[in-house]
Amino acid sequence: MSEAPYRRIMNALRSEIASGRLAPGDRIPSENELAQSFSVSRMTANRAVRELAAEGLVFRTAGSGSFVAEQRLELSLLRVPDIIEEIRSAGGHYSARLIARNRSPARGEIASAFEVPAGWELLHTLIVHESDGRPIQLEDRYVDPAFAPDYLDQIFEARSPNAYLTAIARPEQAEQIVEAVAADSQIARLLNVSRGHACLKVKRRTWCGGRIATLAWLTAPGERWRLNVKFSL
Amino acid sequence: MSEAPYRRIMNALRSEIASGRLAPGDRIPSENELAQSFSVSRMTANRAVRELAAEGLVFRTAGSGSFVAEQRLELSLLRVPDIIEEIRSAGGHYSARLIARNRSPARGEIASAFEVPAGWELLHTLIVHESDGRPIQLEDRYVDPAFAPDYLDQIFEARSPNAYLTAIARPEQAEQIVEAVAADSQIARLLNVSRGHACLKVKRRTWCGGRIATLAWLTAPGERWRLNVKFSL
DNA sequence: AAGTGGTCTAGACCACAAA
DNA sequence: TTGTGGTCTAGACCACTTT
Missing domain, CATH: 1.10.10.10 (Winged helix-like DNA-binding domain superfamily/Winged helix DNA-binding domain)
Structure with a gap:
């Protein structure tokens, strides 16, 4: 063969x-x-x-x-793509830095986007995904502990949160909201760009069993990420 | 040819x-x-x-x-939105400034994205869409004259290019590629933002009768435009 | 056994770009 | 003029599915 x-x-x-x-x-x-x-x-x-x-x-x-060509990841908005797969298929070497991993009570925008009462405890990770050692995407993710109680014990360097979560259960529904933002100081530091740099930010929610399973903000430098939607009418 | x-x-x-x-x-x-x-x-x-x-x-x-193959996309969730509708439904007063309107031979990226030979003549408009007098989106559009020969004669202040074109024929297929870019000097001037401002830029192509009918770049300040994609898996 | 897609070959002609 | 990509041809062999 x-x-x-x-x-x-x-x-x-x-x-x-x-x-x-x-x-x-x-x-x-x-x-x-x-x-x-x-x-x-x-x-x-x-x-x-x-x-x-x-x-x-x-x-x-x-x-x-x-x-x-300029290396640029292109993801489809009609799927929930896995960052590790995308980097590898683009010929890059994947690595990750785990910035934070904790339990965090939902409040404000997070509670309302997650549709849980304020104070509800969620699992939280903050990860920088890297391609060939260069930061390529910041993933700020909240997970419902009822959906994935062992989420925080995962080894994220080997398996992306997204891959782990979809292995537990395929989501029935997904929502992705895209916007362009200027890098604030935290984003600038973690993605190694200057403050004010144009970044693409995706807020992604997925549903399993009619409930929100995870909420994530994915942020990447604008020149390294493109989103593609192609559809027939 | x-x-x-x-x-x-x-x-x-x-x-x-x-x-x-x-x-x-x-x-x-x-x-x-x-x-x-x-x-x-x-x-x-x-x-x-x-x-x-x-x-x-x-x-x-x-x-x-x-x-x-099954064409099972959730079409109701994916559409080619009309800017005038969007502004009105958000409660704004719509207006437009026509910056340029001409015939332009395709070359470079435009010819290749339009899949026509270099030198092929296309109809071209450059329009700033405004909500309550504030620039909200820059539309740089190319149209195949074989598809819409009277395109340049339209009154774009009253009807958006998109509305006019979809009235001629519904596209069978659409592609939208989203990225974040820093405003260059032209964008900064027309959208009244500072240079380097984070903007959301959508490259949109639509197909009618198997051929590309129009190609447009839509650019807006990041804080004034969001794209939403919600779908079932 | 017949048909299908998956792939490869060694030529060919063309439009276009660079020198 | 030379080299490049863009495309087409008329054959071929293979693994596979269907009859």
């Missing part, structure tokens, strides 16, 4: 890009060069690069060449 | 699916049948169907066939 040649080429280029040997803006080998070095026909090399372009990893200009 | 054969096949199948002549679960013609009826090689038919599968419009099973 060996890998299809066009996939071998895609993976090879992905590694080059992930490792930084091919940096954004760099030209990648032409189709003819790839065909020769991988001992395949040009059509096979073409398909490999074409599919990388469809993924957004490279962009191509006829007559000029194919170039490594 | 005729259309590439594999795109002709894709569009033909899209129409069949959009019209309901091919319903979810139906088998579409095999690659060999498509190759014969469109007078192309099997590789060309293969590419057409493969790309439709990548879009999620069909799914394929080796040995069995290709089938129309």
